[in-house]
Amino acid sequence: xxxxxxxxxxxxxxxxxxxxxxxxxxxxxxxxxxxxxxxxxxxxxxxxxxxxxxxxxxxxxxxxxxxxxxxxxxxxxxxxxxxxxxxxxxxxxxxxxxxxxxxxxxxxxxxxxxxx
Numbered sequence: 551x552x553x554x555x556x557x558x559x560x561x562x563x564x565x566x567x568x569x570x571x572x573x574x575x576x577x578x579x580x581x582x583x584x585x586x587x588x589x590x591x592x593x594x595x596x597x598x599x600x601x602x603x604x605x606x607x608x609x610x611x612x613x614x615x616x617x618x619x620x621x622x623x624x625x626x627x628x629x630x631x632x633x634x635x636x637x638x639x640x641x642x643x644x645x646x647x648x649x650x651x652x653x654x655x656x657x658x659x660x661x662x663x664x665x666x
Contacts, residue, residue, distance in 0.1 A: 553632055563633025568621065573644040574611020575618050576604045583623035587638060594642040602642040611642065 567590075574594075578584050592602045604611050624634040 553630070556632075557630065563622070563636030566633060566636045567639070568633060568636050569639040569641065570614065570618055570621070571641045571643040572611065572614030572617055573646045574604055574614045574642045575602050575640050576611045576615045578603060578615070578618065578640065583619050583625045583629050586624050586634070587618075587622050588636070589638045589640055592640040592642075596642055596645045602640050611646070614640075614642070 575584075575592075578587075578589070578592075593600060594602050602611075602614075618638070618640065619629065620631055621633050622631045622636060622638055623629050624631060
């Protein structure tokens with residue numbers, strides 16, 4: 551992929567909102583490649599809290615971390631994600647210990663049968 555060429559044409563994710571729903575995002579609050587990210591919301595649907603990093607009773611979130619860093623991470627000269635100038639929602643929706651997915655469609659009422 552020629553991501554640098556796409557960035558040179560002005561496509562950096564600016565004005566785009568991306569929602570990642572995955573197994574968690576380890577070190578999202580401390581790792582340097584995430585320090586410039588604009589994460590507008592994050593929620594852990596497994597443990598019903600705002601901590602989307604690795605935690606108790608959910609396994610580990612390396613897949614989510616990898617996905618987030620490749621799309622939005624940024625460290626000049628080392629890592630430039632495909633959409634590094636975007637807004638992100640980061641939702642932990644999978645317990646990797648038992649592969650119990652609790653993914654939910656947000657904003658749709660239960661009565662219409664689209665979510666359990």
